Amino acid sequence: MRRVIVDCAVYRDGHREDCPADFSGALGQARAAGDAFLWIGLHEPTEEEFARVAGEFRLHPLAVEDALKAHQRPKLEVYDDSLFLVLKPVRYTERDSTVTTGELMVFVGDSFVVTVRHGEANPLRTVRDQLEHAPEVLRQGPTAVMYAVSDAVVDHYLEVAEALHTDLETLEAEVFSPERGPGGRTARRIYAFKRQVLEFRRATGPLAEPMARLAGAGVPFVHAGSQPFFRDVGDHLTRTNEQVDGLDRLMSDVLAAHLAQTGVRQNDDMRKISAWAAMVAVPTMIAGVYGMNFAHMPELGQVWGYPVAVGLMAGIVLGLYRFFKRRGWL
Template identity: 35%
Template sequence: MLINCVVYENGSKLADIPVAEISEYVARPGCFAWVALTDATPDELDEMREEFGLHELAVEDARHGHQRPKIEEYGQSLFAVMHLLEPDSDHPGQFNLGEVDVFVGPNYVLSVRNRSKQGFLGVRDRCEREPELLRHGAGFVLYALMDAVVDRYFPIIEALESELEDVEQQIFTQRAARESIKHLYDLKQRAVVLKHAVAPLLEAVSKLHGGRVPQICAESQDYFRDVADHLVRINGLIDGMRDTISTAMQVNLALVTIDENDVTKKLAAWASIFAISTAFVGIWGMNFEQMPELKWQYGYPAALLLIIGVCSYVYYRFRRAGWL
C-alpha cells in the first residue's frame, strides 16, 4: 500500500505526486523523490522498479522479505535492510519482528515497510523541518530512517534490562527456581533476536563513513558515524546483558544445587538418628535366652531412655554442624 509519494527540490517539499509521474521528476536535476510503501504487493514493487530503475536482485530481496540486516551497493544505488522490533500485543513479553527495505539512489528514496505497525511519518516531518540538511539529498534521508530504527532499539533494551533486574531479585526467593530459569531463558532469546538485528547492521553502517563510501552518502558521513556509535553502544549493552543472564542462570542453578544438598544433609542426618534407634531395637529384639536385660525389672524403660539419650545427642551434634 502506498503511504506517500513526495518530490523535494533544494531541501524543500515541492509536491505530492502520483506514482506515474515519478520517473519524470526523478529525471529533473536538483529533485529527488521520497516514496513510502507498507506491505507492498509484487505488482507495486514491479511498478516501482520500472519508475526508479531498481536493480532486480534488490527488488527480489524486498519481495521475499525476511532478509538479514545489510547494506548492498548496486552501481550508484544502495539497498538497505533493517529489522523493526516491536512488542507483540497478542503475546506479552515477545517481539513482533518487522522489516524495512530502503532503496536509495542519487535522486530517490523508496522505503518498503513489512510486518510493522510503526510508521516513519515522524522521520519525514523531521527532515522537512531541516531543509538545510535535506539538501544533502537521498543520503540524509537514509540516515534519518536508519537513525529512527536504531533509536527504537533503546527502549527495548531498557525494558529487557529492567526485566533482568526483577528476575535477579527473584533468584534468591525460595521455590522460584523453575520460573526464574524460564524467565531468564526467555530474556536470553529476546536478547539474541535484538543481537541479530544490531550486529549485522553495525557491520554494514561501518561502510558508510570513513575511507571509501558510496557517493550518495559522501556528504552525510558524520551522521552515519553517529548511527554507528549508537549501534556500538547497543551492541555492548546486549553483550553485557547476555553475560549477566548467563551468570544469573549459573547462580540460579548453583542455588538449586545448594538447596538439594541441604535436603540431602537433612535426610542423611535423620536417617542416621533412626539407624541408631533401629540398631538398639534390633539387638534387644534378638530371641536369645541368655540376655541379662530380659529379666531386669527396669530393662524396658532403661532401654528407651538409652535410645532417646543417644539419639538426642546425635541430633544435637547434627544441629551444631548445620545439618538440621
C-alpha cells in the same frame, strides 16, 4: 496498489509536494530538476504489487527478492542503479518483557527512495514528519532519508537496551532474594530473557558493518556531507552493541549464580535428609534387633528392659540431633 503505499511524496528543495500517480513521470521530473527526489513507502507488498515499483525504479531482482521474502539480516548491498539497506527495527513490549523485530528495507538511487516495511515496528512515520520539518536536511537528497531512518532505528535500540537492563536488575534481585520462588520458574525466566537478548543482538550486531561503509568514502548515491551523520549513527550503534554484550555477560553471570545457589540448596537439603535419616535409623535398628523374637536375648526377661531400650533410643536420637545442629545440617 494504493493500499500498500503508506505514503508517497516528492521533495523539492527540502519541501514536500504531492505525489502524482505516474511514478516514472515524477521521477523524471525530479531528476531533471536536480534538487528533488521521490520517496515512496510500502508496507508488506505482494510480488505483484511490488513489481510495478521495481520496474519503474529499475531495482535489482536480487534486492527485490530480499525485500519481498524478508527474514534478512542487516546488510548493505551496492547495485548499479541503487543501494539496498536492510534494517531490523525492534519493538519492546513491557507487559511481557519481549523483544520483537520487524524488517525495513531502504532502496536509494538517483533521485528516489523506496522503503519497504515488514512487521509492526515502524519508525517511518516519525522519521518522515521530522524530516519534513527539517528542509535543510532534506536538501541532501535521498541519502538524508537513509540516514534519518537508520538514526531512528538505532536510537530506539538504545531505549530497548535500557529497558532490558532494567528488567535484568529485577531478575537479579529475584535470583538473589532469600524469599525467591521455585528454582525452575527462575531458570525459565533467565533463559527466556537470554532469548530476548539474542533476538536483540541479531538486529544490532550485523548492522555495524553497513554503517561503517556508509560513513566511509566510495559508496555510490551517498551524499558526501552525510558521512559524519552516518558516523554518529555508527557511534550510537557501538554503544548499543556494548550494552548488548554487557547484558549477555551479566545474564551468563546471573545464570551461573542461580545454578550455584541451586546446587548449594540441594546440598543443604541432602544434608538435612541425611541427618533425619540417621536419627530415624538408630531406633529402627534397635527396634529391629529386639523384634527378631529369639527365645534367648539379653534383657528380655527384665522389668526395666523396655524403658531402658526406649531411653537408649531417645538418648541416641537427641545426641545425633545436637551433633547435626552444631554442624549446621539442621
